[in-house]
Amino acid sequence: MNILIFGATGMVGQAVLRECLLDPGVTRVVALGRSPARETPMGRLPEAAKLDDLIHTDMYDYSAIAERLSGFDACFFCLGVSSAGMSEAAYTRVTHDLTLAAATALAQRNPQMVFTYVSGRSTDSSERGPIMWARVKGRTENALLKLPFKAAYMFRPGVIEPLDGIKPKSKVYRAAYVLLMPYLSLVKFLWPQAALTTTRQVGKAMIAVARTRVSKQILEVADINAL
Template identity: 55%
Template sequence: MQVILFGATGMVGQGVLRECLIDPDVTRVVSVVRSASGQSDAKLEEIVHRDFLDYASIEEQLTGLDACFFTLGVSSAGMSEEAYRKVTYDVTTAAARTLVKMNPAMTFLYVSGAGTDSSEHGGTMWARVKGKTENDLLAMPFMAAYMFRPGMIQPLHGIVSKTKAYRILYTITAPLLPILRALIPKYITTTEEVGRAMIQVAKVGYPKRVIESVEIGGIVARV
């Protein structure tokens, strides 16, 4: 399976990339980044591309792909709806439109978030924008598309968040996470589980197009 990854330097993206590189069924990983990461692996092919709203100049490099793992995203804290929509909706759908044109048989897997508003009309800004993004991705003519909605994600294997507030949160809650996972497992997953679940769904599919946090661990457990 040949895959493309967006957001490889983020916390979730780092987890997905790690699992792709160690999965024997993933033979090629194309990672689209704004600046070179310095990471090297026989499977990994980095494409440095600055404009995440226009992929015309690299279209020919985005072919022969079976799945896209789209993990790129930002926190909505302090952002206007217009600014958040540009980073969340515009960037995601620009990539998706190019990929479906170049790879119509592709499976597109998008990391959204627990609480996303599929109605697009709720009172929470980020949830509306995520809902609009999910809905428009599901309407595109991919072979299949899946929306992953994790809740709290525990970073493993030395992975850290690029967002300072999240780093502080994870540092404070780290000693409590094993207890919280035992008490409320449906709300907490790990970077490893998200990566493995996305790869498994890309391989064999899933009955539901929107995959909630509680289902992520179940997908991994059944592998």
């Protein structure tokens, strides 16, 4: 498979990048972003010869690189920002509008592509709930599911435990995870059905839906872990 990854330097992006590089069924990985995926906080990448960086700064316009966006079997869209301190209009632009700009460009050139979007637990598919970020994520999911891809999957992870040297890109999130890690282990031991997953499980699950079609398009934590 030829795989395209957005957000390969973020925590989830690092996870799926690592699993793609390790998977013998993945022949080529292109990481599209503003900075090289080889500079992930994870450090040294396995099987890095498979990886090509495609540096692109305008995430709302892909006309300049249109000829390089064809021939992919799957796209793992792992870009995302926190809604903290943002208005709904601003959050919509960097979540819904940015994602749809990329997805629309890819759908035009890759009708056999499987598109996987990292959303969030408690996303609001009705688009009418009281929580702003959940409405915007729900609107984004619904729009993606209407595009003419071979298949599209919405991943809704809960709390993600970082493994394999993977770290959040944000220093604030890194500090938070340092504080939370002992409690995550305790929660997993006491409540194995809790809404927890790992970076490794998320990465492997994304490859699984790219390889084999599954019945659900919206995948919650339990679905991700089962895959």
